[in-house]
Amino acid sequence: MPLTPDQEAEIAEARATTRPTLRAISDGMEAHLYVAHPVLDHGLIRVVDYMGDDAAICQAARVSYGRGTKAVSDDAGLIRYLMRHWHSTPFEMCEVKFHVKLPVFVARQWIRHRTANVNEYSARYSILDREFYIPAPDQLAAQSTVNNQGRGELLEGAEAQRVLDILREDAMRAYDHYEDMLSTEGQKGLARELARMNLPANIYTQWYWKCDLHNLFHFLRLRADHHAQYEIRVYAQTMCAIVKDWVPQAYAAFEDYRLGGVNLSGKAAEALKRRLAGEAVTFETSGMSRGEWREFCEVWG
Known part of the structure; x- marks a missing residue:
């Protein structure tokens, strides 16, 4: 497990200490509290704290008192209605705080979601560990020929091994130089805030990431896709499993309407209606861009 002895001791102490509370709790989430879920080769996700449950969403929507005034089936129907019609504020009543350990280049993608409270481990004050993300062989792929942001065919044999060797050697060499610049043996030693600039983007960082459920669902819709x-998708998938245990009714609606749903532009909806009416719609007659037409065909054939 990619945890330091201090972190393991902190988790053990936190899980061993129980306290009575009057606040609403989720039994599913209680089981995740402080448990470190491994991700990638050295990463992790653990729940530090949370607020709310499925009933809190319904309570906010109805502005009622206590743990809801309707049956569970009514709550599930209300949550599905809220999700289906893109209501957001009731889902904002639930919050969760994660401790995440992740490669820097993944963190730079992640931070683009500017709807959370984030506090990152500071390499100005502390020295980063010698831990780097090295992809598994089945994740080494060439550049996609149809998607400028994606991967294509897997690298194999000697080429794959050469890439892995370069990644390991460059990361280790950069960290060796990092330590050498920081060293005060026979020299003043470079300031940590400057020495860090030489570290590669696959070194691991850590942060606390606190987000409400509405914005967490938005993050998961994009990153679990x-x-x-x-590298970011496996973090999102781990979070999906946690959220499913935390708010099962809300997650079921999210899974149905967001992860499993399809959004259509006006032109795509019109093309689908024409197809259902028996017309043979082609790219040239669809009015869609080539990219949108390709995505339309991936879903509808």
Whole structure:
């Protein structure tokens, strides 16, 4: 497990100490509290704290008192209605705080979602560990020929091994130089805030990331999608499993309407209606761009 002894001791102490509370709790989320879920080769996700449950969403929507005034089936129907019609504020009543350990280049993608509170481990004050993300062989792929942001065929044999060797050697060499610049043996030693600039983007960083459920669902819709980069997608998939246990009714609606749903532009909806009416619609007659037509055909054939 990619945890330091201090972190393991902190988790053990936190899980061993129980306290009575009057606030609403989720039994599913309680089981995840402080548990470190491994991701990639040295990464992790663990829940530090949370607020709310499925009933909190319904309570906010109805502005009622206590743990809801309707049956569970009514709550599920209300949550599905809220999700289906893109209501957001009731889902903002639930929040979660994660501790995440991730490669720097993944963190730079992740931070693009500017709807969370983030506090990152500071390499100005502390020295980063010698831990780097090295892809598994089945994740080494060439540049896609149809998607400028994606991967194509896997690298194999000698070429794959050459790439892995370069990644390891460059990361280790950069860290050796990092340590050498920081060293005060026979020299003043470079300031940590400057020495860090030489570290590669695959070194691991850590942060606390706190987000409400509405914005977390938006993050997961984009990052758990099969089009997302693998390295951030595996974090999102781990979070999906946690959220499913936390708010099962809300997650079921999210899975149905967002992860499993399809959004159509006006032109795409019109093309689908024409197809259903028996017309043979082609790219040239669809009015869509080539990219949109390709995505339309991936879903509808």
